[in-house]
Amino acid sequence: MRTLRRLLKSLLAASLYYSGVLHLLARRHLRRRCLVLTYHRVMPAHRRRDCHSSPAIVVHDTSFRKHLELLTRLLPIVDMAGFLDFLEQPARYPRGCCLLTFDDGWVDNYEYALPLLRERAMPATVFLPFDYIGRNECFWQEEIRMRLTALLNGGPAARLQAEDLTEGEVKQQDDIEGFVARLKQQGYEHIETVRSKLRAVAASEPPPQHYNRHLNWNQVAEMQAAGIGFESHGLSHRILTRIPQDEARNELQASRRLLETRLGTPVRAIAYPNGDSSPEIEQMAAEAGYQVAFSTRKGLVDPNSPRMALPRVNMHEQAGFSRPVFLCTLLGIL
Numbered sequence: 389m390r391t392l393r394r395l396l397k398s399l400l401a402a403s404l405y406y407s408g409v410l411h412l413l414a415r416r417h418l419r420r421r422c423l424v425l426t427y428h429r430v431m432p433a434h435r436r437r438d439c440h441s442s443p444a445i446v447v448h449d450t451s452f453r454k455h456l457e458l459l460t461r462l463l464p465i466v467d468m469a470g471f472l473d474f475l476e477q478p479a480r481y482p483r484g485c486c487l488l489t490f491d492d493g494w495v496d497n498y499e500y501a502l503p504l505l506r507e508r509a510m511p512a513t514v515f516l517p518f519d520y521i522g523r524n525e526c527f528w529q530e531e532i533r534m535r536l537t538a539l540l541n542g543g544p545a546a547r548l549q550a551e552d553l554t555e556g557e558v559k560q561q562d563d564i565e566g567f568v569a570r571l572k573q574q575g576y577e578h579i580e581t582v583r584s585k586l587r588a589v590a591a592s593e594p595p596p597q598h599y600n601r602h603l604n605w606n607q608v609a610e611m612q613a614a615g616i617g618f619e620s621h622g623l624s625h626r627i628l629t630r631i632p633q634d635e636a637r638n639e640l641q642a643s644r645r646l647l648e649t650r651l652g653t654p655v656r657a658i659a660y661p662n663g664d665s666s667p668e669i670e671q672m673a674a675e676a677g678y679q680v681a682f683s684t685r686k687g688l689v690d691p692n693s694p695r696m697a698l699p700r701v702n703m704h705e706q707a708g709f710s711r712p713v714f715l716c717t718l719l720g721i722l
Contacts, residue, residue, distance in 0.1 A: 394706070397713060397722055405712030410719065414462060417719055418484035422474050422689040423463065424682065424700040425718075426659075427452070427490045430501040431599070440526075440533040440600055442565065444704050445491075449500045451708050456508055458711050459486055467511035468617050468657060472679060478691050488512040489682065489700065491621060491659055493521055496599060498607040506614055514603075514611070515621035515659040515682075518643045522604040527625060528583055529568050530600045535586040536564050553585050576626060605650065612651065619657040620644050620678070627662045628669050636669060640676040657681065670696035686720070 404410045428445035430452045439446060447455075459465060463486040466474065471487045473480070488505075490497050493516040505512055520527070526534075536558055539550035550558050557567045571579055603611075608618060620643040622628065628636040644655045656679045660669070663684025673681045673696050680695050687699030701718060708714035716722040 394709075397716075398710060401710065401712035401716045401722060404721070405715060410712070410715045410721075413719055413721075414715060415483070418463060418688070420478045420482060420690065421484045422466075422471060422481070423484065423486045423718060424471075424689055424698065425455075425486065425488050426682075426684065426700040426702045427488065427501070428492055429494050429496050430504075431496045432500070435496070435599060438599060440530040440537065442529070442568075443706070444702070447703055447705050447708060449504065451705060451710075451714075452501060453504055454711050455703070455708055455714055456504060456510060458714060459488075460508060460510075462486075462715075465510050467615070468513050468619065470511075472656065475680070475689075475691055475695070489659065490514045492517060492527075492625070493603045493608075493618075493621070495601050495603055495607070498603055498611060502611055502614060502616065505616070509615070511615050511617065513617045513619055513657070515619050515657075516608070516647065517602070517621045517623065517625040517661070518646050519623045520602040520625065521608065522602075524601065526600045526602070528579055529572070532568060532571070532583060532586060533564055534600065535589075536567070537561065539586075539589070540564075549589055553582070553589065576630070608651075612653075618647065618651055618653075618655075619659070620647055620655050621659050622661050625661045627664050628660060629664045629666050633668065633672075637672050637676070640669075640672050640678070644676055644678065660684075665697055670694075 427447060429439065429441055430447050430449055431439060433448050436446060436448070463484055464481065466485045466487055468487070470485065474485055488510065490501065490512060493514055497514060536550050539546040540561055554567055558564055571582060612618065622639040623643045624639065626639070628639060640658065647655045658673055658678050659682040665681070665683060670681065680698055682698045682700055684702060685697070685699045686701055689698050693699065707717040713722060
């Protein structure tokens with residue numbers, strides 16, 4: 389069914405693309421608007437097999453190259469300073485513009501996205517979760533997927549342990565993603581309990597493989613020298629609407645202060661972890677000194693968009709595996 393759906397999507401997108409209809413729609417739809425694209429992870433297809441992230445945040449490097457080629461012809465690519473200028477003076481961008489953003493600061497941003505951006509001298513902005521940069525740790529989602537996968541591949545006894553630790557929810561590989569999604573709705577105390585139990589069972593497990601880690605500060609410095617900007621993604625990557633307000637305020641304030649000290653440049657923007665905010669969180673972000681804040685709500689930015697809850701368009705492999713499908717996704721057709 390998934391293969392058939394992908395085929396039908398490809399056929400529809402190709403017919404619109406090669407007829408020229410999509411390009412006409414794009415020029416009209418993007419005029420004096422900014423397309424803010426959200427990427428997370430960029431990697432070769434063979435590396436995807438070893439990655440423990442959700443498919444919803446992974447793009448193959450070959451697809452990313454196609455995206456950049458199409459965007460170069462479609463829109464001016466701006467950095468954060470250009471984006472802020474667009475908000476104040478949209479008439480200077482009659483065709484519209486595009487801001488490339490990356491959430492989480494994964495090491496593959498350095499390994500695979502950076503070389504492709506360098507080829508075209510294209511700017512981008514990476515939102516960093518400060519506490520994870522330069523540390524041998526990964527997010528709880530990746531760790532739990534990694535440890536459950538190891539148990540399921542470890543023989544009958546280990547598979548029974550996986551089932552027991554998840555209260556019967558995980559019996560096979562396909563169950564893991566649903567389990568993680570449900571766990572995400574629980575409090576962080578419960579999540580830590582589950583993670584601790586998994587660590588105790590697999591105490592001899594090595595640290596996360598490097599491809600499930602985040603950038604280190606040397607890589608950040610090299611990317612910064614290549615024209616990549618860095619902004620805040622909080623401290624701990626906890627969802628701000630699910631923690632006490634004083635902790636949320638500290639996430640906003642301290643991440644900005646620490647990043648500015650480390651980078652030596654102003655931090656003007658934040659991407660809310662998971663894209664979640666509330667009127668209270670948005671007010672805190674403004675009070676913390678951010679000029680703009682980004683959600684994961686889908687849409688294009690115009691000068692009237694709420695500065696503390698700006699929309700973006702999330703990109704993953706199924707949304708951009710070909711140029712026609714990519715352009716359809718940008719326009720909200722598929």
